[in-house]
Amino acid sequence: PEVSDRWVLSLLVLAACLVLGQLLGKLATAAGFPLPAFLTALLAGVAITNVGDALSRPVDLPRADLIGTLALRVFLAMSMLSLDFSTLASYLLPLLVALAGQVAITALIAMLLIHRVLGGGHEGGVGAGGFVGFGLGAMPVGIATMKRVVQRVGPAPRAFIVVTLAAALFQDTANAILVRVFFSLLAS
Numbered sequence: 001p002e003v004s005d006r007w008v009l010s011l012l013v014l015a016a017c018l019v020l021g022q023l024l025g026k027l028a029t030a031a032g033f034p035l036p037a038f039l040t041a042l043l044a045g046v047a048i049t050n051v052g053d054a055l056s057r058p059v060d061l062p063r064a065d066l067i068g069t070l071a072l073r074v075f076l077a078m079s080m081l082s083l084d085f086s087t088l089a090s091y092l093l094p095l096l097v098a099l100a101g102q103v104a105i106t107a108l109i110a111m112l113l114i115h116r117v118l119g120g121g122h123e124g125g126v127g128a129g130g131f132v133g134f135g136l137g138a139m140p141v142g143i144a145t146m147k148r149v150v151q152r153v154g155p156a157p158r159a160f161i162v163v164t165l166a167a168a169l170f171q172d173t174a175n176a177i178l179v180r181v182f183f184s185l186l187a188s
Contacts, residue, residue, distance in 0.1 A: 010063035013048060020044035033180070039172045046169070065147075072140045106135035118159055126150055127159035134167040142167055 021041030028035045052059050088095065114131045115124035129149045134142030142163060150156055 006060055006063055010060050010067055013059055013064065014067060017041050017045040017048055020048065035176050036172070039176055042169060042172070069144075072144065075140070103136065106132055109135070114163075118162060122149075122153035123156045123159050125153065126156035127163050130159060130163035131167065134163065139164075139167055 018041055021037060021044040024040040024044060025035055025037055028040065049059050110128040110131045115128040118124040118127040126146050126149045130142040130146035132142075133145030146156070146160060146163065
């Protein structure tokens with residue numbers, strides 16, 4: 001039988017990530033370097049997970065994974081329901097051209113770079129799949145893609161670490177920095 005306390009603890013860890021993320025965001029803003037809330041929550045999650053591992057109290061990853069999957073599905077449903085497809089109709093041709101270019105470039109990078117950097121094999125395949133999901137969608141899509149591939153080919157921890165850090169943490173941090181730099185240049 002399932003123990004509900006495990007769910008509560010996982011939700012409390014998620015809430016702690018959000019609270020700690022807000023505090024980190026306030027500290028960063030006070031230091032003159034505001035960061036997006038999702039990035040500070042992500043950093044808090046990384047910190048809490050590592051502290052839990054160091055104290056031999058690891059985060060219950062299967063529960064956290066299930067909560068994340070549920071949140072992703074709700075987010076995707078809300079996003080799709082809020083789209084106004086009639087507005088997009090007038091932009092269909094430019095969107096299709098941009099989409100074809102993005103698909104081609106993403107596929108080439110995944111096959112020629114990501115797969116090779118991760119050493120080929122199923123580890124490289126999982127990483128390439130995650131990169132394609134991230135490049136054509138968003139980081140949650142990349143994670144979902146990697147999870148689906150892992151179910152078929154087996155675990156690929158290095159691919160998860162590399163793609164998650166490169167696509168989420170580093171890319172989001174660089175994006176926050178560049179946006180701030182460009183806005184400060186425009187204000188001058």
